[in-house]
Amino acid sequence: MCKGISYLPSSCLEKAKEMRVMLSHLAETHHKHKILDGKAVHDLETLLNNISGLQAFRGFLLSEFSEENLEFWLACEDYRLSPSNLQKTKSSSIYGQFINPDAPQEVNLDAETRKALLSVTDSPCANTFNKAQERIYNLMAKDSFPRFLRSPYCMQAIKAF
Structure with a gap:
């Protein structure tokens, strides 16, 4: 059973944030370039x-x-x-x-x-x-x-x- 995001180690949360930023930047770049x-x-x-x-x-x-x-x-x-x-x-x-x-x-x-x-x-x-x-x-x-x-x-x- 999933206990939620709060149970994930902070290093995983930071990595997820970085990936989200990179993916949004990539999506934006793909539309512009x-x-x-x-x-x-x-x-x-x-x-x-x-x-x-x-x-x-x-x-x-x-x-x-x-x-x-x-x-x-x-x-x-x-x-x-x-x-x-x-x-x-x-x-x-x-x-x-x-x-x-x-x-x-x-x-x-x-x-x-x-x-x-x-x-x-x-x-x-x-x-x-x-x-x-x-x-x-x-x-x-x-x-x-x-x-x-x-x-x-x-x-x-x-x-x-």
Whole structure:
């Protein structure tokens, strides 16, 4: 016969409370966010660190003809992780592909950031693209990412798991 909750050890009661909080948080998260590869996709960083999520996001951006932001962000990540002897070559490539006004995949940077980048073309360093990369990341997080979450591309990525 059940004697009631008061007869349970306090450690069990604490564990039950923790589980209740976790379950209510999980239920809330599931309603607000998509689940991809067992993780809640509630921010762009989670998505970019998941290969399947990154591929789905790239497909979505291609469908909207706005993949240059993601490609720029990825090129900056590659640049940031490159040895210093390759940075000059990689920075030239990034300038030519994304920064210059006639670039084939020109990204939408404010004039101040673009000017700052163009002023250091001859002497790049490890953090040359940090500010521009952060601006493009924020642009994707506020604009593209919310639309992606409502798109069939996100749903397809989720169904794959």
